[in-house]
Amino acid sequence: MKGAIVSASLTDVRQPIAHWHSLTVEECHQQLDAHRNGLTAEVAADRLALYGPNELVEQAGRSPLQILWDQFANIMLLMLLAVAVVSGALDLRDGQFPKDAIAILVIVVLNAVLGYLQESRAEKALAALKGMAAPLVRVRRDNRDQEIPVAGLVPGDLILLEAGDQVPADARLVESANLQVKESALTGEAEAVQKLADQQLPTDVVIGDRTNCLFQGTEVLQGRGQALVYATGMNTELGRIATLLQSVESEKTPLQQRLDKLGNVLVSGALILVAIVVGLGVLNGQSWEDLLSVGLSMAVAIVPEGLPAVITVALAIGTQRMVQRESLIRRLPAVETLGSVTTICSDKTGTLTQNKMVVQQIHTLDHDFTVTGEGYVPAGHFLIGGEIIVPNDYRDLMLLLAAGAVCNDAALVASGEHWSIVGDPTEGSLLTVAAKAGIDPEGLQRVLPRQDEIPFTSERKRMSVVVADLGETTLTIREGQPYVLFVKGSAELILERCQHCFGNAQLESLTAATRQQILAAGEAMASAGMRVLGFAYRPSAIADVDEDAETDLTWLGLMGQIDAPRPEVREAVQRCRQAGIRTLMITGDHPLTAQAIARDLGITEVGHPVLTGQQLSAMNGAELDAAVRSVEVYARVAPEHKLRIVESLQRQGEFVAMTGDGVNDAPALKQANIGVAMGITGTDVSKEASDMVLLDDNFATIVAAVEEGRIVYGNIRKFIKYILGSNIGELLTIASAPLLGLGAVPLTPLQILWMNLVTDGIPALALAVEPGDPTIMQRRPHNPQESIFARGLGTYMLRVGVVFSAFTIVLMVIAYQYTQVPLPGLDPKRWQTMVFTTLCLAQMGHAIAVRSDLLTIQTPMRTNPWLWLSVIVTALLQLALVYVSPLQKFFGTHSLSQLDLAICLGFSLLLFVYLEAEKWVRQRRY
Template sequence: MSKKVMTNDQLCQLPTDQFYQQLASRSSGLTSQEAQQRLAQYGANTIHQAQHRSQFKTFIKNFTSLMALLLWVSGLIAMFTGMVELGIAIWAVNLINGCFSYWQEHAAQKATDSLKKMLPTYTHVRRDGTSQQIDATKLVPGDVFTIQAGNSISADARIVAATALQIDESALTGESVAVDKKPAYAHGDGKFAEQNVVYAGTVAVNGTATAVAMRTGMQTEFGQIASLTQQQKTTASPLTAELNRLTRQISLITILIGLVFFVAAIFFVHYPVAKSFVFALGMIVAFIPEGLLPTVTLSLAQGVTRMSKKHALVKELSSVETLGETTVICSDKTGTLTQNQMTINHVWLPDREYTVSGQGYVNNDHVLLEGQPVQLADHPALALVARVAALDNDTKLQAETSDHPKILGTPTEAAHLVLAQKSGLDLDQLAQRYPRLQELPFDSDRKRMTTIHSRPETQGAVIYVKGALDGILPICDHLLVGNQARPITAADRDRINAANQHYAAQGLRSMAIAYRPFDGSNGLPADTADCTVANTEQHLTFVGLTVMADPPRPEIYDAVDKCHRANIRIIMVTGDSPLTAKSIAMKIGIDSDNVRVITGDELAKMSDSELQTAVKGEVIFARVAPEQKYRIVKANQHNGEIVASTGDGVNDAPALKQADIGIAMGVTGTDVAKDAADMILTDDNFASIVAAIEEGRTVYSNLQKFLLYILNSNVPETVPSVLFLFSRGLIPLPLTVMQILTVDLGTDMLPALGLGAEKSEPGIMDQPPRARTAHLLNKSIIWKAFGWYGMIAAILSTCAYFFVNWLAGWPTVPLAANGNTYVMATTMTLAAIVFCQIAAAINCRAKLTSIFKIGLFSNHRVWFGIGFEIILISLLMYVPILQELFNTTGIAGRDWAFLFSIPIPLVLIEEIRKAGVRKRLK
């Protein structure tokens, strides 16, 4: 090849001989030796996948978060202070949590990993002057190869010969309408619009062609997009950042508390410095919520499981919560907001208009005909439209399912087949009754396709023509009205053009239908085999227009309404035309008539600051290129938005990678898009995104609920040590460090997980997304945890401690520092905290809603956790080896009665408080 590097656009404009010269190729193809040399020079024709982090690094990541590091250090401190069992327990919790996190994310990754084989396995090339079939990975620049309908394209290539070639470029552009390709150069609207260039990763849906490879592998447009995606750095999710912040807060608080206890132990209790230091370290370990990290992990895992049941596969646990923060959804149109199925919804005839609806038709007076197809015998012109739609057609439908048949051909022609079926026609019988005699294939210059069929009614033949109105109306000299043809007038032409413009203004596409009897008159040849474009496509009779669109998904309207109520903006980003994009956006309620439509060309001229201003208002982006969607996501993020970006094509991958939450389509999505995304919709349903956002909000709400639940026990855990210090040691420690760990890692864990499974509270999607400055640990939680729930629990547990000592003769007898009375007192203190936590688990289930409204027993997991708490504390009291380890003993029946009486008033008091808050807010 020449050393001078030219772009695809430059190469495809060269005269054919210069083009071959530039690529050092020829029409007969390369030799095997040349191909081998180029394969060594350019490498295999493959798309290199981004190198995923090694399994070892992925595994280690789960043990190196700030919270995990804090637990490693606290375990080490526990061992250093002589509490070896405590240190081992903390490390064990960290190990179990890390392994579980790795297993969850590894399972999700396995579910999304698939063979990335968007390029075909084989390609037919000309080598050594003969046609050969080779592995597509061995295709090189300069290779001459052939294309047939159904073939995937192996490289960016220039077409040198073609017959009725149409290419589905949706993997690159996101648009389902096939584009026409032919050897002559012409640059259309938008990127990938060169008329004589085909791109790797696209599919031929019609015709044949010969092409010459210009770029292969990572040098193709497909490869460049994949490379752009792989260059994006993965940033920490908002939840990860928030947990790191929370860890820093807790670390600072615990260190300050440890410092206070260290000083107090020296000056109040007169401990030696060494003993005071050990005591302070023990309190630091006790105050760290060891159960927080595993509880967060397991709660997110539960969210992942619930989302999978709602058709959303989450690849990373932290993505669950990120969804709940979403403020903007940058959504592709085709296949995401719409069904990606071209559908004829109007048939316009000179004397009547039909609106196609379901299995039947609705006329322009909106009179539903019993949901059944009209009787075509009563509507001859409509019958002719349906017949032409079925016969002047090269596409086939394979009924894999009744709702989504597989299309072998173009979506536009598939829509015409469906129209014929809705009209009650049997396609196979129709083809047998009117066998095709001749075809004049579609051509983008003529903008029409013609077929000639036997016509048994007249013992002759008939010519059927369909195509663009500007390609058919000029060659029509008659008009069909009812069942009579008459000469067409200038007024008729104006009316037809006006109807076509009316539909175009609504973002709809139209196709003209015409026919001509094959009767040997007006220059027609005697034999159909002699028909040509020149002698056949003239003197036509105009029948009508078929009008089509890619319809919105039925469930999209409710999903959009939910987004609006939740103050989540939807920005449509599409490769389709501005008219179509605006029409769909207004139809489904995303935007109003005042929406600003920005095209890709306009966007290219905008500075980053101008774009950041534009995305703050109602805006649609049409005819955009892949890197432009990426810019749109970044502009929103610069404005402080949490951005979810949806997509299915290769063109969406960079934006999916950049977004805070990338959402790929699982059914129609390309593997590159799925690889770049954080979440995959297994049903390609936009409504599933809204359900996932609701789940994300619920997960965050539940995180706050069990954060409140876990932290409130720190107050009754800390107060005993405060009493010990400020009494100058006269009050023995009412709670040991191992007993504190029992609460943090034992009794609290399962109820906290139950809170993580709590259903959404009413109205959660009627609230705006939380501010990015909002934090998990806010003032409300701090007040409830420490000033309300925690203080009540501290008072009750302290009362339990003194109650046992009172029964032993206190205050006339000094408080016991050891012996049976001391063990009994610490046991009752621990048990009282546990039963206060039972009340807290019930109270934390709802922020403001009454527990009786959501159902006292509706969350079985919370009650299972409560049962576990009671069993665990019982085992600690009565199993000898546990008694020795945790400094506990058995208690009497009256003590159990006291314990079981604790939760009831605490629940009722909280209900009164919530009722007061609801009344104040109302």
């Protein structure tokens, strides 16, 4: 081939044809300038240089240093850094050890490291995608077969595949022999796909139905084939998913956004208050140095230094609770984010359903049977018209079940009480339903040993076996012949080959009316989302079988099977409805099957539309936005469809949780506010792109996790109320000192840090384990965009802060005047320690009161013993600061007399009494 021709053809590939499946094999050869002898080494080298290696390309992200640097962009940390610098400079000027500055810097560094650890988790989804590529591939070049590294594959290469191989690139089949490929990683559907080279498909066929194409990352289960590579690297479907994955930008969680806004409000408010206090102080003639000390103390007081650590612990506690409920949180902020979910987009197979085919309907000419039971457990009932029957009393049923058990390549396996199947799930369900009727499939296959078979193919759409009838079972009709031919498969095709039927316990001629009745029954099952199989038989004089033998058959009946819904999902969907959470099904399955399952689970109702991927592709953004408001079920969707659905929901203010298990789900999982991967069936790619992994692949577990998320967010609001209400009280108390002419700051920065980290922090940690409200899932989700101050939290903090400071300021004035009278062994400056102690002890009462909106006596102590323990421990630590000499020196405190301590205790109780009185008035009013 000439270089000019190669360049021209590669230009076509670089601007890829979107519909290779719609071209014939000859047209594909022409477009790719390729032939059946493969490319020459020279042409392959030219194409590799022009087109690049067959690899996924990773975009550069933030470096670890950039992530660490970004932590210091927090406005509260910047203000603390400024305070540390000024405080350290003043101490050094006065020849003092800068302990306040060092303590502040330690807090700043710890908070930055904490933020870095939460954000620095490496993005491994693309690495997992790369891991799906096989290292070597068989390819025909220079008219000979050879193995080359996958990275060296180029468009136009002819690849050779057989069972066990991974598909190394996107390719158009040119030859196939009983080729079946597992595409679940790409499409999400578990069933193997039969691939055929000689098909020419319509241009609008979705990926899951492109049966003449192979896709990178999928696996060949059986058969062999040859295929012409048309896309490599980032131009493959897998590469397109990688592009989508890398185009999704991670956004801050609602909690992170609220805390950012909180920091802005606190710092702005503190600076305004500092300006007011300093201005008034200047007017009163106070020194700049005293006013600077007041300003520094106020800046430290307003910043809740312990809040990041407390929130991290609260999220970690939520994570542990969720593990106990079968969900693994991969990113801590996702714990709280779950509580904001308004819409859950769920895959069908394995999440809403059991991922186990179950026979539910059986039709013979004489009877319609309903079958109960779950999964592959051979236990259940057969019913006619709602009445339980004994299967052995119905010969037509037993013959049909025997046909399904014998014309079968699967095996039913018991491991303790757990039952599973080896082989095709469709065939496994036939063994299970036979066992429910008392038939031993293995025993039946021994007394009816297989002699010959014609396997199922997508062209034939049926499977046939010939068995030797040893005369040891009544589950056949010998008619004097030593062998029996059983056939199963497409009901329509098998029915065409039948001349007789088994009805009224005898053989009858198959009339046109009977044929119509059978077809109508099959259509009814199919419209209910079931996979329908037909069964027939014929006594045979010979042990061999060919297609000519599959004639003059006797019709036995139909079996309708479905991947049955998980029994607990219906209740979970109902709980979502009660909690104001909308549930959507997004699946690659057939629309009828998806709609039937969704109706059964209560996700959608009769008459509601199903949107297919083909319809979705034809919609623009506005049309899709209008559709997602009313559509609950999406079928036959591709990866970009899932991503578009999530983005559309988010544009309308929805907070979306998205479930998935395949590679195709990864972009949508990353785009969603909460990505939920399957722990059992999920690929590494989907898990790495997710925020949470379901250990049991169960939709009900998502609902349990949402409940835990709401509990965590509720507890976070409680300790924010507690911490910031107390901080505002501290701030106002410090601000009042120069205005009252006391001549000194009541609290040093180090003492304020002690209160914010220990006195606030320890009880706040205990509030993080508060049990949830039993009615928490009967309320609508709160707006994810709401402020941290919403629903009364802001007014509560201001109100409590003002009341708290009022009590403390009164105490401060009394203590200042009272301590000016000299007493032996007592320092006149102990009034500052009395203010410090009163603030700390009052916060203990605040912690007890804030845990519930009810009166404290109505809230059982046993529900959170950690809170009471934290109050006792914190109070003892505060007393140690007052009376233990080394701690006195370090924190600048003074010993208090018994009367001093009694006064402090009395004033500290006033806040608790006020909060309880407020609750009592509120209850009386409402």
